[in-house]
Amino acid sequence: MFASSFAVLLRTAVLLVLVFFSVALPHGAVFAQTDPLPSWNDGAVKKSITDFVGRVTTQGDADFVTPAERIAVFDNDGTLWCEQPVYFQAAFALDRVKAMEVQHPEWKQQQPFKAFLSGDRKALGEQGEKGLLTLVAAAHSGMTTDEFATSVADWLASAKHPRFNRPYNELIYQPMVELLAYLRSNGFKTFIVSGGGVEFMRVWAEKAYGIPPEQVVGSTGVTKYQLDAAGRPSLLKTAKVQFIDDGPGKPAGINMTIGRRPIFAFGNSDGDHQMLQWTMAGSGPRFAGIVRHTDAAREYAYDRPSKIGQLDKAWDEAKAKGWTVVDMKSDWKTVFPFEK
Amino acid sequence: MFASSFAVLLRTAVLLVLVFFSVALPHGAVFAQTDPLPSWNDGAVKKSITDFVGRVTTQGDADFVTPAERIAVFDNDGTLWCEQPVYFQAAFALDRVKAMEVQHPEWKQQQPFKAFLSGDRKALGEQGEKGLLTLVAAAHSGMTTDEFATSVADWLASAKHPRFNRPYNELIYQPMVELLAYLRSNGFKTFIVSGGGVEFMRVWAEKAYGIPPEQVVGSTGVTKYQLDAAGRPSLLKTAKVQFIDDGPGKPAGINMTIGRRPIFAFGNSDGDHQMLQWTMAGSGPRFAGIVRHTDAAREYAYDRPSKIGQLDKAWDEAKAKGWTVVDMKSDWKTVFPFEK
Numbered sequence: 001m002f003a004s005s006f007a008v009l010l011r012t013a014v015l016l017v018l019v020f021f022s023v024a025l026p027h028g029a030v031f032a033q034t035d036p037l038p039s040w041n042d043g044a045v046k047k048s049i050t051d052f053v054g055r056v057t058t059q060g061d062a063d064f065v066t067p068a069e070r071i072a073v074f075d076n077d078g079t080l081w082c083e084q085p086v087y088f089q090a091a092f093a094l095d096r097v098k099a100m101e102v103q104h105p106e107w108k109q110q111q112p113f114k115a116f117l118s119g120d121r122k123a124l125g126e127q128g129e130k131g132l133l134t135l136v137a138a139a140h141s142g143m144t145t146d147e148f149a150t151s152v153a154d155w156l157a158s159a160k161h162p163r164f165n166r167p168y169n170e171l172i173y174q175p176m177v178e179l180l181a182y183l184r185s186n187g188f189k190t191f192i193v194s195g196g197g198v199e200f201m202r203v204w205a206e207k208a209y210g211i212p213p214e215q216v217v218g219s220t221g222v223t224k225y226q227l228d229a230a231g232r233p234s235l236l237k238t239a240k241v242q243f244i245d246d247g248p249g250k251p252a253g254i255n256m257t258i259g260r261r262p263i264f265a266f267g268n269s270d271g272d273h274q275m276l277q278w279t280m281a282g283s284g285p286r287f288a289g290i291v292r293h294t295d296a297a298r299e300y301a302y303d304r305p306s307k308i309g310q311l312d313k314a315w316d317e318a319k320a321k322g323w324t325v326v327d328m329k330s331d332w333k334t335v336f337p338f339e340k
Numbered sequence: 341m342f343a344s345s346f347a348v349l350l351r352t353a354v355l356l357v358l359v360f361f362s363v364a365l366p367h368g369a370v371f372a373q374t375d376p377l378p379s380w381n382d383g384a385v386k387k388s389i390t391d392f393v394g395r396v397t398t399q400g401d402a403d404f405v406t407p408a409e410r411i412a413v414f415d416n417d418g419t420l421w422c423e424q425p426v427y428f429q430a431a432f433a434l435d436r437v438k439a440m441e442v443q444h445p446e447w448k449q450q451q452p453f454k455a456f457l458s459g460d461r462k463a464l465g466e467q468g469e470k471g472l473l474t475l476v477a478a479a480h481s482g483m484t485t486d487e488f489a490t491s492v493a494d495w496l497a498s499a500k501h502p503r504f505n506r507p508y509n510e511l512i513y514q515p516m517v518e519l520l521a522y523l524r525s526n527g528f529k530t531f532i533v534s535g536g537g538v539e540f541m542r543v544w545a546e547k548a549y550g551i552p553p554e555q556v557v558g559s560t561g562v563t564k565y566q567l568d569a570a571g572r573p574s575l576l577k578t579a580k581v582q583f584i585d586d587g588p589g590k591p592a593g594i595n596m597t598i599g600r601r602p603i604f605a606f607g608n609s610d611g612d613h614q615m616l617q618w619t620m621a622g623s624g625p626r627f628a629g630i631v632r633h634t635d636a637a638r639e640y641a642y643d644r645p646s647k648i649g650q651l652d653k654a655w656d657e658a659k660a661k662g663w664t665v666v667d668m669k670s671d672w673k674t675v676f677p678f679e680k
Binding site: 189199212215242274 | 408411485529531538539542552553554555556560562563564565567571572573575582583588589591592595596597598599600614617618621
């Protein structure tokens with residue numbers, strides 16, 4: 001009996017040791033031998049990321065940062081997913097106006113709807129930027145927040161990207177998805193800070209990136225609280241802008257919504273310039289990264305003169321200050337998840 | 341040697357068993373025998389809380405809610421801390437105007453500052469509500485966000501509540517602090533959703549309630565991004581209002597910032613009415629609670645006719661719909677932490 005208890009105890013102890021270590025080791029350490037960023041080619045860019053994360057997560061290192069302060073912010077369009085040939089939210093809005101036509105017979109006689117719906121490019125051009133904004137606003141107002149979320153989900157389920165012929169939410173960048181997961185496994189809290197509409201992104205961001213709704217910061221519209229005849233409340237989306245989370249609006253949005261200065265920020269265009277500056281201006285270790293679109297074969301190539309995702313001033317500052325600049329063509333082994 | 345290895349192994353196994361169970365058991369279960377809400381008297385109110393939490397956290401229960409959806413929102417003034425005889429942020433603003441007097445010699449000749457600083461109640465009364473708002477705005481604008489946070493911290497370190505003669509941030513409600521911790525230990529994410537200024541609250545909310553800055557939703561002002569001569573960025577607080585997170589603004593603020601409908605909400609006044617309605621209007625299990633101030637001896641007693649924290653319409657709906665209404669006098673064993 002003594003020997004057999006001993007055997008049981010030995011087995012128990014071994015089992016406990018195994019379980020204990022799998023439970024108690026810092027998250028991620030069990031898989032220390034596996035590359036957490038397999039879609040990134042080895043080189044200075046990848047090393048700048050892993051070195052930074054190593055320093056801020058090593059107890060006793062001069063650059064150690066407590067988990068609560070490990071705030072990482074990411075632009076969305078052009079940084080986490082593709083933004084060409086037009087911002088995907090603009091594609092959604094125009095498709096949506098077409099889908100709404102049946103409920104709006106008056107649009108047949110009303111500009112800019114008439115020009116857009118009849119495909120009259122000349123007449124639409126005459127409506128200018130204001131005409132386009134009216135179309136976008138129509139797709140984003142006059143319905144409840146729940147109805148809007150449904151319209152985004154419906155669109156994602158049916159619309160296809162004109163070049164890649166895939167649902168738009170498949171056009172996310174695999175290396176960035178890995179980076180988000182890597183940061184989270186190292187105690188970071190990951191946020192989106194985008195010029196896009198916050199309600200548009202929240203419909204699909206959690207599934208695409210693992211970022212929950214409460215960690216998505218974006219542009220917002222004014223909503224109106226209303227009760228129906230039965231006393232049921234809803235929020236009506238109006239056409240009035242509440243906040244534009246772009247350019248200098250990004251530090252303002254971070255201050256308003258997150259309330260801490262990030263230590264890690266990633267963008268791709270001049271719309272992210274101030275967010276990167278704001279992140280780098282704090283004390284202690286800081287990381288600023290820029291995705292440069294250099295790969296016309298696998299994605300797109302554009303920078304200084306581009307109308308969408310222009311990268312000019314932020315790039316100059318990145319070069320001057322030694323921020324990390326990702327060259328999509330050489331730094332990314334894979335671009336989209338579906339390539340694998 | 342065999343016996344001694346065995347002894348070592350036995351000690352190791354016992355130790356591992358102890359460590360293992362303290363690590364691997366669900367959070368809170370180790371203290372299952374301890375009352376997580378010791379400052380709440382036993383009764384229907386306390387039971388309504390623990391029953392709800394039990395149901396939504398029990399796997400297999402029809403009311404089980406996944407942790408990601410366990411969003412709990414709390415009003416601040418009058419719900420988590422005292423709001424009498426005036427909102428503490430108003431007390432801060434008036435103290436702050438006095439402290440700023442030396443930097444503003446022009447105020448000696450300028451209303452409403454002249455009337456306020458000279459203690460001329462009649463002249464100040466003539467300035468009306470607009471005069472008071474001008475004073476409050478002066479304390480909240482014309483400085484950077486960092487400078488403002490410092491001014492709040494300085495005030496908390498020196499100012500005392502007129503009745504309790506203690507720093508304002510000691511006037512938090514012990515039962516609510518316990519409730520917040522209890523919810524978090526059951527997988528809830530706790531948020532403040534307050535009419536108060538978000539930047540005012542974030543300075544002290546984490547220490548007081550364990551709620552991090554990114555989980556504080558409140559009223560906001562417009563900030564202006566600026567670079568100094570050396571290229572260092574800051575955010576200048578302007579006097580322009582960005583968003584008022586009160587009344588119907590609370591569901592709007594929740595939608596804008598959290599992006600999920602809470603399943604648990606607590607307030608104390610008609611300013612929380614729409615937040616409670618919005619919370620209760622979702623599908624699945626829901627909890628709405630109201631703190632009723634009934635204890636003039638230990639705190640204050642006020643409801644329908646009060647100018648601060650008026651509780652009228654929300655109370656009627658709570659009674660009609662069977663929401664939980666806390667009677668401070670009978671439901672709370674302790675009110676403030678310093679009583680213990």
